Amino acid sequence: MSTAASRDGRPQPRLLVVANVAWFLISHRLPLVVGARAAGFDVHVAAGGATPEDVSVFDTHGIPFHSLQLKRSARGLASNLALPVQLGRLYRQLRPDIVHHVTVKPVLFGTLAARWSGVPAVVNAVSGMGYAFTAGEGRRAWTRRIVELGYRTCLRHPNMKVIVQNDDDAHELASVADLRGEQVVLIHGSGVDLSRFRVSPEPPSPPVVVLLPARMLRDKGVEEFAQAIRLLRDRGLAVEGRLAGGTDPGNLAAIDEPALRRMERECGVRWLGHHTDMPRLLSDAHIVCLPSYREGLPKALAEAAAAGRPIVTTNVPGCRDVVEHGVNGLLVPPRTVGSLADSIEALATDAERRAAMGAAGRRRAEREFDVQAVVAQTLQVYSDLMHRRP
Numbered sequence: 001m002s003t004a005a006s007r008d009g010r011p012q013p014r015l016l017v018v019a020n021v022a023w024f025l026i027s028h029r030l031p032l033v034v035g036a037r038a039a040g041f042d043v044h045v046a047a048g049g050a051t052p053e054d055v056s057v058f059d060t061h062g063i064p065f066h067s068l069q070l071k072r073s074a075r076g077l078a079s080n081l082a083l084p085v086q087l088g089r090l091y092r093q094l095r096p097d098i099v100h101h102v103t104v105k106p107v108l109f110g111t112l113a114a115r116w117s118g119v120p121a122v123v124n125a126v127s128g129m130g131y132a133f134t135a136g137e138g139r140r141a142w143t144r145r146i147v148e149l150g151y152r153t154c155l156r157h158p159n160m161k162v163i164v165q166n167d168d169d170a171h172e173l174a175s176v177a178d179l180r181g182e183q184v185v186l187i188h189g190s191g192v193d194l195s196r197f198r199v200s201p202e203p204p205s206p207p208v209v210v211l212l213p214a215r216m217l218r219d220k221g222v223e224e225f226a227q228a229i230r231l232l233r234d235r236g237l238a239v240e241g242r243l244a245g246g247t248d249p250g251n252l253a254a255i256d257e258p259a260l261r262r263m264e265r266e267c268g269v270r271w272l273g274h275h276t277d278m279p280r281l282l283s284d285a286h287i288v289c290l291p292s293y294r295e296g297l298p299k300a301l302a303e304a305a306a307a308g309r310p311i312v313t314t315n316v317p318g319c320r321d322v323v324e325h326g327v328n329g330l331l332v333p334p335r336t337v338g339s340l341a342d343s344i345e346a347l348a349t350d351a352e353r354r355a356a357m358g359a360a361g362r363r364r365a366e367r368e369f370d371v372q373a374v375v376a377q378t379l380q381v382y383s384d385l386m387h388r389r390p
Contacts, residue, residue: 012042013386016096018087018106020070022050026057028127028190028299029102034061035375036382044094046087066090070105087113098123098382104147108154115157121385122160123378126173127190128296128318143252151177159388161381163187165297168317185381188321189297191371192306199308199362200283202355206238208348210312211285213244213278213300214292216260216271217253220245221291221314221334223263228291228341230267232348239348241267244281246274282307286354287347290319293334297321302369305361310354312343322369328361 015036019025025033025047037043043063047054048070058065068090070083087110091099100123101110107124114122155162155177162177163185164170170184203209210229214220222243229241243263248254260271275281278300282288288304288311295318302322304311311329313319323329330346332339347354 012040013097014094015041015098016044016046016094017100018110019047019102020105022047022054026054031191031371032375032378033063036379037063039379046090083109084113088117091117091119097121098385108150111154111157120159122157123163123381125163126169127165148176159385161185161385165189166318166321169296187374187377188368189302190299191374192302192365192369193371194306194366197279197303197306202286203284205286207240209240209242209285210287210289210344211242211244211281212289213281214290215245215248216255217248217251218255219253219293222255224291224335224337224340225289226263226267226269227337228344229269231337231341232345233268237345237348241269243269243271244275278303282309285309287312287344289344291340292319295319302365306365308358308362310347310357328357328364
């Protein structure tokens with residue numbers, strides 16, 4: 001075990017958190033790594049694609065950052081076969097007591113490297129089954145078979161827990177990877193800072209503002225959302241659709257900027273690009289919409305619930321774990337423009353219903369999505385593994 005000394009002289013267990021890209025660590029795991037450091041861990045992080053600004057975020061919290069050479073696109077899979085070697089070298093250098101892998105490639109390749117390098121304990125966070133596990137044929141189905149084989153082959157560390165974010169993923173991953181029940185832990189998402197996301201009054205209307213906060217991916221239902229907004233405007237409803245999120249060229253489901261500009265012209269939506277002030281975006285909206293094909297547990301919807309905004313989303317894994325139909329939002333079938341438009345209209349024309357659903361969403365966020373609870377549950381996973389380390 002490689003440890004640093006705490007102020008009282010006791011050894012600090014070393015935790016290394018690994019993700020594919022640095023921005024994801026910051027947006028989804030920063031409270032965890034800060035909380036782990038406060039709990040007495042000697043915390044390090046490693047990721048690819050870091051900017052100087054990303055590194056400075058970790059520097060501010062006194063957390064060393066280690067850069068990885070990692071291609072995210074599945075088209076670069078062969079070139080990423082060097083990743084286990086790269087990670088193994090880092091693991092032997094740092095000798096962590098626990099490695100926490102986040103996102104698919106670190107989970108697969110990192111677990112292999114951890115076995116080879118003698119890392120005592122591994123946590124694998126599967127924050128959604130991803131692109132390969134949404135319905136589809138051709139390349140998507142082939143990608144799914146490769147990922148399934150990867151899970152069955154790689155998730156074999158003797159002291160390992162796998163964190164999932166919804167029940168559907170728990171059952172599917174346990175089956176695909178042949179995991180024992182006690183190896184799979186359900187933790188609802190990455191958590192929301194309830195002090196930062198607060199309920200605010202609706203902005204003036206009309207128009208009723210409908211916000212889709214997500215990366216600009218086909219799998220997020222961006223195209224269906226734009227078509228639904230066009231349909232509602234054709235019906236004469238005063239609605240304004242807003243797309244808040246950046247393009248993601250490294251993702252196979254990415255929608256490029258020319259296509260987004262075409263949606264603006266043809267459907268009447270506004271693409272706002274990447275935004276970091278989510279509380280402000282939510283306070284400026286009446287309804288939040290995410291017609292995704294599949295999720296782990298979408299942080300954007302958990303934030304919308306915390307901000308007291310009613311939600312229209314799809315009845316798919318992850319999304320239905322945030323929204324109870326008719327209580328804090330409405331669920332629609334995926335890939336159905338008509339049903340999506342009808343549900344948005346139902347809320348856009350009923351301010352009292354929006355208010356009631358928003359209040360119910362806030363209560364649910366307080367019960368289930370508090371980031372402090374998520375951090376505490378994850379730290380408990382670390383403790384369990386350290387007590388049963390081989």
